[in-house]
Amino acid sequence: MNCLLCERTCPDSLSMISLLTGHLPAEKLVCQSCQSGFQRIGSVCCPDCGRDQRGSVKTLCSDCKRWQKMGLRPLSHRALFRYNEPMKKYMSRYKFLGDYRLRLLFQQAMRERVIKRMKAEKLDYVIAIPISSERLAQRGFNQVAPFIPIQVPSCRPLRLKKQPKRDQSSKSRKERMESSQPFELEPDALKVVKGKRLLIIDDVYTTGRTLHHASALLLEAGAVHVVSQSLAR
Amino acid sequence: MGCVAKKELYGRLLTWPRGWLEDGGRAADLPKGIQLLKPLTKGHCTRCGGTDRAPLPQGQSYCLDCLALGRVSTRDVLVTLPEPNAFEKRGKMIWTGELTEEQAILSEEMIQNARDGHDQLLVAVTGAGKTEMLFCLIDWALSSKQRVGLVSPRVDVLMELAPRIEKAFDVSMQVLYGEQTAPYRYTQLVLATTHQLLRFYRAFDLLLIDEVDAFPFRKNSLLERAVERSLKKDGRRLLMTATPSKKLLRAVHHGQLRLLERAARYHGHPLPEITCLYDRHWEKRASKVLKKTLAAFREAGKPFFLFVPRVRYLLPVLSYVQALGFEAGTTVHANDPQRLDKVQQMRAGQFDYLVTTTILERGVTVSGLQVVILGADDPTFSKETLVQMAGRVGRSAEDPVGQVLAIAAGPARSIRAAQKEIRMLNRKAEEKQS
Numbered sequence: 074m075n076c077l078l079c080e081r082t083c084p085d086s087l088s089m090i091s092l093l094t095g096h097l098p099a100e101k102l103v104c105q106s107c108q109s110g111f112q113r114i115g116s117v118c119c120p121d122c123g124r125d126q127r128g129s130v131k132t133l134c135s136d137c138k139r140w141q142k143m144g145l146r147p148l149s150h151r152a153l154f155r156y157n158e159p160m161k162k163y164m165s166r167y168k169f170l171g172d173y174r175l176r177l178l179f180q181q182a183m184r185e186r187v188i189k190r191m192k193a194e195k196l197d198y199v200i201a202i203p204i205s206s207e208r209l210a211q212r213g214f215n216q217v218a219p220f221i222p223i224q225v226p227s228c229r230p231l232r233l234k235k236q237p238k239r240d241q242s243s244k245s246r247k248e249r250m251e252s253s254q255p256f257e258l259e260p261d262a263l264k265v266v267k268g269k270r271l272l273i274i275d276d277v278y279t280t281g282r283t284l285h286h287a288s289a290l291l292l293e294a295g296a297v298h299v300v301s302q303s304l305a306r
Numbered sequence: 307m308g309c310v311a312k313k314e315l316y317g318r319l320l321t322w323p324r325g326w327l328e329d330g331g332r333a334a335d336l337p338k339g340i341q342l343l344k345p346l347t348k349g350h351c352t353r354c355g356g357t358d359r360a361p362l363p364q365g366q367s368y369c370l371d372c373l374a375l376g377r378v379s380t381r382d383v384l385v386t387l388p389e390p391n392a393f394e395k396r397g398k399m400i401w402t403g404e405l406t407e408e409q410a411i412l413s414e415e416m417i418q419n420a421r422d423g424h425d426q427l428l429v430a431v432t433g434a435g436k437t438e439m440l441f442c443l444i445d446w447a448l449s450s451k452q453r454v455g456l457v458s459p460r461v462d463v464l465m466e467l468a469p470r471i472e473k474a475f476d477v478s479m480q481v482l483y484g485e486q487t488a489p490y491r492y493t494q495l496v497l498a499t500t501h502q503l504l505r506f507y508r509a510f511d512l513l514l515i516d517e518v519d520a521f522p523f524r525k526n527s528l529l530e531r532a533v534e535r536s537l538k539k540d541g542r543r544l545l546m547t548a549t550p551s552k553k554l555l556r557a558v559h560h561g562q563l564r565l566l567e568r569a570a571r572y573h574g575h576p577l578p579e580i581t582c583l584y585d586r587h588w589e590k591r592a593s594k595v596l597k598k599t600l601a602a603f604r605e606a607g608k609p610f611f612l613f614v615p616r617v618r619y620l621l622p623v624l625s626y627v628q629a630l631g632f633e634a635g636t637t638v639h640a641n642d643p644q645r646l647d648k649v650q651q652m653r654a655g656q657f658d659y660l661v662t663t664t665i666l667e668r669g670v671t672v673s674g675l676q677v678v679i680l681g682a683d684d685p686t687f688s689k690e691t692l693v694q695m696a697g698r699v700g701r702s703a704e705d706p707v708g709q710v711l712a713i714a715a716g717p718a719r720s721i722r723a724a725q726k727e728i729r730m731l732n733r734k735a736e737e738k739q740s
Contacts, residue, residue, distance in 0.1 A: 080374070171368070171377040210325035211382050213362040296587050 075103035077175055078163065099178055110159030114306060116154055122281055123151040123306050136281065143283050146292060148299070151277055152306030153182055160305045165279065167218050176219040178306055183220035183274075189303060190272060193227055194300060197269040199227040202276075202287060203256070206233075217274050219305065222241070230262030230289060230294065249280050256290050267295035278303040313492040317389035317453065317509025319353060321345075321382045343384040345369075353378050354434045354504055355531040371528055374484075375504055387509040389538065391451050393494040397476035399445045408738075411433055412566055413442045419564050420447065420512060420542050426564040428546045428553055429729050432668075432697020435572035437467060439504055440514060441474055443544070448494060452511035455496045455536065457503060459523035460528060462668025463516060465646055469499055475548075500529045506536035513543040517668055519551050519690050522694055537630040548668075548697060549690035549727075570735035576707035577728050580679075580692065582712045582721055588680050589619050592626055596678065600630065601713050603676050607709075610676040612661045613695050615684035617641075623680060624661045635659040638666060639642045674704040678711045683718035692724035 074081050081104060091097055100108060114125045121137035135148070154160055167175040187199060193249075209215060214268040221227050234257050244252070273287050289297040315337065327342070342598025343352050346367075350357055368379035378384070405413060412428075419426045420443060429543065432438045440456075447454045456471065458464050461483050468481045479495035481486075482502040494521065496506075499521055500515070513533065515523075523529050537543060545554065545563070558565045571577065585593040590599055592600070603610050614623055620637040634657050638645050653672055660666065664686065677699050682692065692712070699708035712721060 168374065171359075171379070172373060173362050173368070207325070209374075210381070211323045213366055213379055218363075270565075 076102075077178070078106075078107040078159075078166065079150070085261050086278045099181055102174070102178055110157070111163075112155040112157055114155055116191070121147040121149065122278065123303075124171040125155055125306070129179055130197050140281065140285065146299070148281070148284055148288055148301045149194075149282070150278055150284065150301045150303065151159045151186070152303045153179070154305045155187060156277055156279070156305040157158065164305070167270065168212070168276070171212050171214075173198065173214055175212075176216075180219050183302075183304060187220070187272065187274065188222050188225060190300070190302060195270060196272045196298075196300070197226065198265070198271050199225055199283070200229065200231065200271055200273045200287075200291075202273060202283065203229065203231050203233055216276050222276055230259050230291065232254045232259055232268050233257075246280060251283050252282060254290065255283070255285055258290065258294055263294055266291055269296050270298040271296050271300070273299065273301040275301065276305065278306045308478060311536040312387065313392075314490060315340070315385065315387040315440075316392070316488070317386070317506055318341075319384055319386050319505055319507040321353075321376055321378050321660065322384050322385055324381055327383065327587075337387060341386050341388070343386065345378050345382050345384055346380055351378055352384055353655045355530050355535075356528060372504055375501065384507075386690050389453060389509045390454055391511075393451060393453075393654075396448060396478075396494070399441065399474060399478055401441050401474035403438060403441075405438060405442075406570065406572055407437075408570070409439050412568055413439045415566060416440075416443045416544065417446045417568075419432035420544070423540065424564045425542055425562065426544050426566060427550065427558055428544060428566045428568070429550050430546070430548060430566075431571060431577060431735075432548045432694060433571040433573075433577075434548075434568045437470060437567075438572075443512075444471075444475065444495070444514075447512045448475065449546055453494055453496070454514045455498065455503070455506075455510040456516070457498050457500050457533075458516040458669065459500045459520045459529070460517060460665070461499055462646065462649065462665060463520075464497055464499060466669050466671065467516070468739055471497065473493070474609045477714060480693060483648050500532065503529070503532040503536040508535070508538045508541075510537050511541050513541060514546065515543060518545045518554065519549050520668060524630065527568055546651070549693050550610075551690075568739060569731050571701075571706070573703040573706050574735075574739070575700065576732040576735065578696055578710050579728050580682075580710045580712050580721070580725050581733075582682065582714060582725070584716060585713050588713045588715065589622055590626070591612075592630060593713065596713060597630060597712070599678065599709070600627070600632065604632070606675050608649055608674045609655075609657070609672055610659045610678060611666060611672075611698060612659060613667070613677065613679045613687075614661060614663060615681045615686045617663055619681065620661050622665070627659070627661070629633055629656035632658060638662040640665045664691055664695075664699075667691055669699060670705065671701050674705045674708070675699055675701070676708050676710075678713065680713050681715065682721050684714035685720075689720045689723040689727065692720060693727055696724070696728060717730065735736050 117126050118124055118258055119134040119137055120131050121133060124134050166172050199221050201215060201221055204215050271291055275284055283302045291299050345352055354372035356369055358370040359367045360370050361367050362379055366380045371507035444454055457562050477495050478493040480491055480493045482498035557563045583595055614620060617639045624637050636648060636657055638648050638660050651657055675698050677695055679695055696710040699710055700706045
């Protein structure tokens with residue numbers, strides 16, 4: 074077996090079950106050293122954006138204070154992992170190289186987390202952040218879609234506005250903070266969203282600009298409560 | 307991107323999302339004569355010929371064998387323009403060095419073979435002056451308006467070759483390899499790693515492949531197919547190695563390859579022989595002989611390489627060598643981001659020695675270099691590897707002798723075979739001279 078991230082052969086032994094069923098558990102897809110690079114975010118984090126914090130008390134981070142000042146509703150965002158170097162490498166291989174196999178690495182962890190939150194916070198729908206149609210044509214998949222559990226209700230009220238839009242990850246922080254609403258509502262969105270409690274899923278939370286835009290639009294459309302979840306923060 | 311300059315497509319094989327061709331605007335300004343290839347032919351990837359695939363949503367799939375060079379999926383098309391050999395006029399060869407009589411004969415023979423349309427195999431010992439022998443052939447090919455590719459499976463070898471070639475010819479050229487950032491240009495002479503050939507389609511009239519027996523080229527059908535595909539239908543190839551595999555020799559026997567041999571080094575001195583010693587604890591401490599040898603190297607002011615079979619031995623070996631008082635040294639391995647710089651610094655005299663894995667076994671010339679091979683019986687050191695490592699020694703005419711010390715935990719066939727081969731080559735060279 075070769076590690077999907079560093080392409081080296083991993084000496085890991087396969088269990089009898091994997092050999093017979095051909096099914097590999099997610100942690101066997103990458104080698105030990107790649108696996109150990111990912112840092113899980115614990116329960117001590119900023120209550121609004123899920124940023125990892127030291128110590129034992131949760132405090133609102135400076136970014137979120139700024140969001141509050143701007144008068145935006147808190148997202149209660151949570152992320153599973155830190156957006157560190159190994160995670161950046163993962164994203165570049167998964168999204169930009171387009172190695173769709175890599176979805177399997179975090180699929181289960183994300184799905185479990187989503188299901189847990191749906192129950193605990195009594196949410197109605199899951200929404201994946203949409204990607205532009207050109208990007209979809211090129212990549213062949215929405216990188217967030219595999220993280221939505223099959224058994225929970227999901228909907229697609231959002232789409233990207235048609236405009237020559239630059240990739241978020243190629244912008245500086247300032248540019249990103251000032252960027253205008255990239256989303257618009259699908260024609261039948263109002264019916265679906267009205268009075269509902271929603272969970273938005275994205276791959277990476279960097280400044281929070283994208284998710285706050287999406288949340289604002291959904292609230293405007295009549296949703297009562299919008300929270301968010303991402304793989305990395 | 308849809309408006310890729312026409313030139314950049316000559317003989318190239320690029321991947322475009324199929325959507326680009328469908329939306330009206332781009333379809334109109336496609337260059338004339340463009341060829342569109344399906345990404346999948348009879349279950350094989352059109353670019354690399356591989357069959358290992360992974361699924362995408364909606365019944366699409368992509369090739370896993372050549373994923374590292376950018377994804378080719380069934381959502382894409384492969385585009386190419388036939389190679390027109392439209393090059394600017396070029397100046398004369400700048401290189402004015404002289405070949406020895408024997409080198410000149412071989413070089414003549416190579417041109418003749420290429421003219422007659424034969425594939426050939428050049429077997430020349432390490433330090434025979436392979437590169438210089440190629441100059442006349444390259445010059446001939448360039449002046450007859452051929453597109454020439456010079457490829458090697460190793461980046462390090464390529465980096466060593468590039469400046470020498472650049473100095474020798476007045477022609478448009480470029481170097482292509484994995485981590486490079488400069489964009490592709492259309493040039494008559496292309497230096498590239500073998501993987502980069504997957505991005506070419508019937509482009510080359512003459513393809514020179516250095517170190518055909520080296521990893522990763524060896525036993526890699528993907529790269530063999532890449533060579534096949536990047537050549538024009540009537541294109542010719544020249545394979546080069548110091549240590550031909552049985553498979554290559556069989557091809558010679560069957561008449562598929564013309565064999566050219568050169569047993570002597572260009573300065574006429576014999577290849578240094580490998581002295582083998584046994585020490586079971588070479589990874590933990592320096593044996594007496596090793597201490598003595600290293601002290602002798604220091605006395606003579608000579609740089610040296612310490613080869614180890616695996617990355618995990620690098621640091622322990624470095625630390626005990628440093629404990630002996632050899633401070634100016636460092637380690638090099640394949641995933642070392644600074645590996646190219648470190649070799650440069652060694653040549654500049656900043657380091658006295660390098661502890662390295664097999665990546666520096668070939669293509670590297672450091673004058674006055676001495677070699678110690680630790681753990682020579684390890685299975686990662688094949689016969690070819692050992693011969694190549696020994697071949698790093700005594701490459702310059704001013705300093706044609708040197709020492710190759712192998713320290714092994716126990717006897718191994720590969721060591722015996724390597725010693726035998728070096729002796730055999732030296733005998734051959736002697737016979738020819740007398």
